[in-house]
Amino acid sequence: MKKFLLFAILFLPLFGLAQTSDPSTETNEDAATILTRIITSNPKDTGAYISRGDIRTGQRNYKGAIADYSEALALNPSDANTWYRRAQARSEAQDDKGAIADYAKSLELKPDNADAWYNLGVLKATGDNYKGAITAWTHTINLDTNYPDVWYNRALAKVKILDYNGAVYDYTKAIALNPKSAEAYYGRGNARHHTPDKTGACEDWEKALKLGYKEAFENIKNFCR
Numbered sequence: 001m002k003k004f005l006l007f008a009i010l011f012l013p014l015f016g017l018a019q020t021s022d023p024s025t026e027t028n029e030d031a032a033t034i035l036t037r038i039i040t041s042n043p044k045d046t047g048a049y050i051s052r053g054d055i056r057t058g059q060r061n062y063k064g065a066i067a068d069y070s071e072a073l074a075l076n077p078s079d080a081n082t083w084y085r086r087a088q089a090r091s092e093a094q095d096d097k098g099a100i101a102d103y104a105k106s107l108e109l110k111p112d113n114a115d116a117w118y119n120l121g122v123l124k125a126t127g128d129n130y131k132g133a134i135t136a137w138t139h140t141i142n143l144d145t146n147y148p149d150v151w152y153n154r155a156l157a158k159v160k161i162l163d164y165n166g167a168v169y170d171y172t173k174a175i176a177l178n179p180k181s182a183e184a185y186y187g188r189g190n191a192r193h194h195t196p197d198k199t200g201a202c203e204d205w206e207k208a209l210k211l212g213y214k215e216a217f218e219n220i221k222n223f224c225r
Contacts, residue, residue: 028055046075050082057085062093080110087119096123114143118150121157130157146177152184159191167191182211189216193223 035052038045053068069086073079087102103120107113121136137154140147155170171188175181189204202224208216 028058031055044075046072046079049075050085053085053089057089057092060092062089065089066093078109080106080113083109084113084116087116091119091123096127099123100127111139112143114140114147117143118147121150121153125153125157128160130160133157134161148177149174151177152181152187155184155187155191159187162194164191164194168195168197180211182208182213182216185211186213186216189219193219198223 038048049068049072053065056065083106087099090099117139121133125133151174155167158167174184186208189201192201205216
C-alpha cells in the first residue's frame with residue numbers, strides 16, 4: 001500500500017527591517033547596505049545583525065543569515081526568537097543537525113512556541129526518529145489542538161512505529177479538522193487495515209477515492225472486493 005508523506009517544515013515570516021514581498025528587490029539590497037554600515041559603526045548592535053539576517057534569509061543567502069544570527073546570539077544568547085530564526089536558516093541550508101539543536105535551544109528558552117515544536121518534529125521525522133517526532137508534535141498539540149497538519153503528521157509517525165490504533169485516532173482528528181482530506185481518509189484506511197476494523201478500512205478507502213485519491217482503488221480492489 002502506497003503511503004502519503006507530508007512532514008513539511010513551517011516557515012513563518014521574519015520580521016526584520018525592510019522586508020518586502022520580493023526579497024531580491026533593490027529596496028532590500030539598500031536596506032542590507034544600510035545595516036552593514038550600522039554594524040560597521042556599532043558591531044554590538046544586535047538588532048542590526050538580526051534584521052540583516054532576516055533579509056539574507058529572504059534572499060536565500062542562508063550562509064550569510066546564519067553568520068548574522070550567530071553574531072546576534074553571541075551578543076544575546078537568551079533570545080529565543082533568534083535561535084528560532086537560525087534554526088530555520090540552518091534547515092534551509094540542509095543542516096538538520098544544527099537546526100535541531102537550535103530549535104531545542106529556542107524551546108528551552110520559550111517552551112510555548114508551537115511552531116518550533118512542530119518544526120522540530122518534522123526534522124526528527126525526516127531523520128527517522130519517529131518517537132522523537134511524536135513527542136515534539138504532542139507538545140504542539142498540547143499548545144494548539146487545531147494546529148494545521150500536526151495530527152496528520154503524528155498519525156504518519158505512529159504508523160512508522162506500528163501504533164496503528166494511535167494512528168487511527170490521529171487520522172480521525174485530522175479528518176475532523178479537514179473533512180475533505182483524501183489523504184487522511186486513505187491513511188486511516190491503511191491503519192485500520194492493520195486492526196480488526198477491516199470494514200472501516202474499506203469505507204475510508206472508498207471515501208478517499210470519492211475525494212479524488214486514485215491510489216485508493218488498488219486497495220479497494222485487493223482487500224474489499
